[in-house]
Amino acid sequence: MRGYKVFSGTANLEFSKSVAKYLSIPLSEATVTRFSDGEIGVRITESVRGRDVFIIQSTCAPANANLMELLIMTDALRRSSANSITAIVPYFGYARQDRKAAPRVPITAKLVANLFETAGIDRVVTVDLHAGQIQGFFDIPVDNLYGSIVFKDYLERKNLKNPIVASPDIGGVARARSFAKTMKLDLVIVDKRREKANESEVMNIIGNVEGKDVILIDDMIDTAGTMVKAAEALKGVGASSAMAFCTHPILSGPAYDRIEKGGLDELVVTDTIPLSRQSDKITVLSVSHLFSEVIRRIYHNESVNGLFN
Numbered sequence: 001m002r003g004y005k006v007f008s009g010t011a012n013l014e015f016s017k018s019v020a021k022y023l024s025i026p027l028s029e030a031t032v033t034r035f036s037d038g039e040i041g042v043r044i045t046e047s048v049r050g051r052d053v054f055i056i057q058s059t060c061a062p063a064n065a066n067l068m069e070l071l072i073m074t075d076a077l078r079r080s081s082a083n084s085i086t087a088i089v090p091y092f093g094y095a096r097q098d099r100k101a102a103p104r105v106p107i108t109a110k111l112v113a114n115l116f117e118t119a120g121i122d123r124v125v126t127v128d129l130h131a132g133q134i135q136g137f138f139d140i141p142v143d144n145l146y147g148s149i150v151f152k153d154y155l156e157r158k159n160l161k162n163p164i165v166a167s168p169d170i171g172g173v174a175r176a177r178s179f180a181k182t183m184k185l186d187l188v189i190v191d192k193r194r195e196k197a198n199e200s201e202v203m204n205i206i207g208n209v210e211g212k213d214v215i216l217i218d219d220m221i222d223t224a225g226t227m228v229k230a231a232e233a234l235k236g237v238g239a240s241s242a243m244a245f246c247t248h249p250i251l252s253g254p255a256y257d258r259i260e261k262g263g264l265d266e267l268v269v270t271d272t273i274p275l276s277r278q279s280d281k282i283t284v285l286s287v288s289h290l291f292s293e294v295i296r297r298i299y300h301n302e303s304v305n306g307l308f309n
Contacts, residue, residue, distance in 0.1 A: 004299045005048060009057030009073060011066040012274050015090065015288055016056040022292035028053075030076075032069060040069050042076045049081040054295050059093035059112075060250065060273040067093060067112065071119040078120035086123040086298060087116060088291055090272035091248045095130035098137075113137035125294055127272060127287060128219045128247040143294065143304050147219075147247035147270055148179050150285045154268060155183065155245075160213040162240065164188060168216050168230040176217040179245075188214070190230040203233030210238035220248035221267065224255040228262035241265045248272050249282070 005028040008016030020027045028048075033041040055077070057070040070087060077085055097108035109131075116124060117140055124138060127145040135142040155163070166188045167176035173189055180187040188207030214234045221227055221244070231242035242265055249269035251259075259267055259281050268283045269275075275284065290307070297304050 004052040004054065004295075005046075006054045006056065006295065007044075007073065007077070009055065009066060009069045011058045011060055011069070012056075012090070012271070014274065015058075015271050015286075018271075018286060018288035019056060019088075019292045019295070022289050023295060030073060032073075038065075040065065040072050042069070042073045044073075044076050044080050047080075048077055050083050052084045052086070052299055053077050053082040054086045054088055056088040056090075056291070058091040058272055059089060060091050060248075061252070063093040067115075071115060074116075074119040074121050084122045085120055086125060086295075087121045088295065089124060089126045090270075090287065090291065092124075092126045092129055092134070095134055098131045098134055109134050110137045116140075123298070125291065125298070127270075127290070130219055143298075145287075145290060145294065145304075146308055147272075147287060148182060148245075149290065149308060150270065150287055151179070151245045151268065152182060154283075154285055155215065160215075160241075162212050164207075164209060164212040164214055166190060166207075166209070166214050166216050166230070166234065168192075168218055168226050168244075172218050175219060179215075179217045185215075188234075190233060192226065192229070203229060203236075205233060205237050209234050212239050214239045214242045216242065216244040216264075218244065218246045220250055221246040221269070222250040222255065223253045224251065224258040224262070224264075227267075228258045228264050231265075232263035235263050243268065245269075247287075249275060249284075251275065 006020055007028045007030050010032055029045040031043045059067045074085055094108040094112045123141045125143045128147045129144050165176050165180035165185050167173045168190050169192050177187055191204040227244050234242050245268045247270050270285050270287045294304055
């Protein structure tokens, strides 16, 4: 075997260190600099000739800078004669722009896929893409892992008395149903609609949550408005408690204040995106061990899907 090396961008360095620790190897050395006008410079400071290389970089905020850093590092490695380049992208940014939802708008997720391939990336590994069909935007292999594997273990340790899974909106029903099937639990749906302009949203609960411990499921949480309102609506019709599982904690704008003051009892997220501040209501579960095992399996040509069976 040619041997492999793991590099890290600057988006989530602690996550990368954790992956390297699980693999019992040091992070390989690369210098990332910024010119005074904001341009990014990268220098690979060790030989990668003939090696299989893995770059760990979430394209979270600042999304454009982190995306460019990944592309520039890929170009540097390709020009340094790396044998293969796998992008480990725990959070794949721009995934919400995956279709033409209105006239004259871009499909930015497809554009980013094209940029990855043009830069020289041979394979992409991510977790809980916002839309599974984004894998089809690539002409290279894409491994879309399931964050539910860590949520399942955590939920089982909670020993909730009367749990039930909920989708915070109609768009997330398939994701919530899959988790409910895994946990062998029933499913309810929060249907959000605005009856008239300038009037507050109405939350309709499809299903019975009286006396239930509700587990809201989503792939990401951004401003937390929908999730907090859904939790309050569920409690308003008799739910005993409301917690949420979200893989990607974007948590922008008023998100932290809404979580602190709102009706959500606990928010459980993963470390695909580093938190900008701590909260007693937020629990972080690590998926670094999951990615490290995937790196090992890819390098040794073993099944990735076997992790979830």
